[in-house]
Amino acid sequence: MQQSDLTKLADLISRTRRAAGMTRAELARQTGVAGSTITRIEEAQFCPRAETLATIGKVLDIPVSDLFAAADWLQDNELPSFAPYLRTKYRDLPADARQEIEDTFAGIAKKYGYDASGPAPGDDET
Incomplete structure (x- = not known):
């Protein structure tokens, strides 16, 4: 793992922990992971x-x-x-809301030259 990946991971864990109002010691206690390990991960x-x-x-x-x-x-x-990710992740939304999200993403992808094509609806969901 590259240092930049370690940093992204550390930032995600640290930011989420702080947003939850949790200390490193509390995270260590709840996970059963040594406090020193939590510190090393977050740093x-x-x-x-x-x-x-x-x-x-x-x-x-x-x-x-x-x-x-x-x-x-x-x-x-x-x-x-x-x-397909959106259809799966947000399957509880009404179909028109999922379609609106897909259409919005497709517009953003087109604007920035990203190929957003993927499997047709239902081709990859379980």
Whole structure:
């Protein structure tokens, strides 16, 4: 893991912990991870194991996929394209609201020259 990835991961964990009003000691207590390890993670001095990240994510309500992405453990080809992600992530929204989000993203992608094409609705969701 590169230092820039460690820094992104550290920032995400630290920012989320502080927003939750939690100290490092409290995070350590709730996760069962040593306080010194929490400090080293938040100071971007240490690359935690996947299991440790999952435990921290559970306590801080950060999806493991977000932690792995911050750590650059997910390759681009392992991530879903945006439209199917939105349909899956926001499946409880009304269909017209999901479509509005997709259309907005497509407009932004077009403006910046990003190819937002992906599988057709239903092709990749479970």
